[in-house]
Amino acid sequence: MKQKIHLSGIIIKHEKLEQIKLNIPDNIYIAEASTPYANYYGQLPRTAKPNSIFLFTKKFHFLEELICFSSSVEKCLFERINIACAIVESGGKQYPAIRIKNFPDYSQLAKLEICLQEKNIKFVEKIHLDERVKTIVSKPFVLEEIEPNFYLDLIEEHKGYFVVERHFDPEEFEASIAQIRYNGICKLFDAEQGAVYSGGKLIHLIRIFSESLDLDMLKCLSKEFSKL
Structure with missing residues (x-):
């Protein structure tokens, strides 16, 4: 029988994030890792999109805070998503974000935004990122x-x-x-x-x-x- 070890920690990457432009009510800034596992797949990843999605927030939200309401977010989306907190470093600045994986499809991003706003999450409308950024995901x-x-x-x-x-x-x-x-x-x-x-x-x-x-x-x- 496998023994599960539950820990909390961080993964640090230097990667390229590209903005996802969607026709949603609030023009919030959403970005996606465009070349995940680049050293394995090369510059054309074979993984199915969406990949790691970053929703940029006006303040930092701790991992424990996100876990507390992640179950209600999952229920809202009718899918099991993987939620984490993140800091994106670019141009000498740090931008807080919520990182989402295992997201069903882009069409439900508007629903995700509504779910998170119901938890008093406030999003950033516009930022400028360098071509390559540092992401620290907790x-x-x-x-x-x-x-x-x-x-x-x-x-x-x-x-x-x-x-x-x-x-x-x-x-x-x-x-x-x-x-x-x-x-x-x-x-x-x-x-x-x-x-x-x-x-x-x-x-x-x-x-x-x-x-x-x-x-x-x-x-x-x-x-x-x-x-x-």
């Missing part, structure tokens, strides 16, 4: 520890994690990924940094996405990261 994790320091995600398919000693700066992290991919020792993958809080301490993680994900692959990548 979310709940449900993991299975398959071996010490190696985990599989029990909510999102094809995702796993391994523990590293520290956080890498963006340039160092990108260079490490490029070196591992160039060597071709491990299977094709996409990687991002993350962290969870467990047992009174912060644990740094590397999140791996791959349709060929298994323990051997996680161990291969962990070994290559430790070398670098």
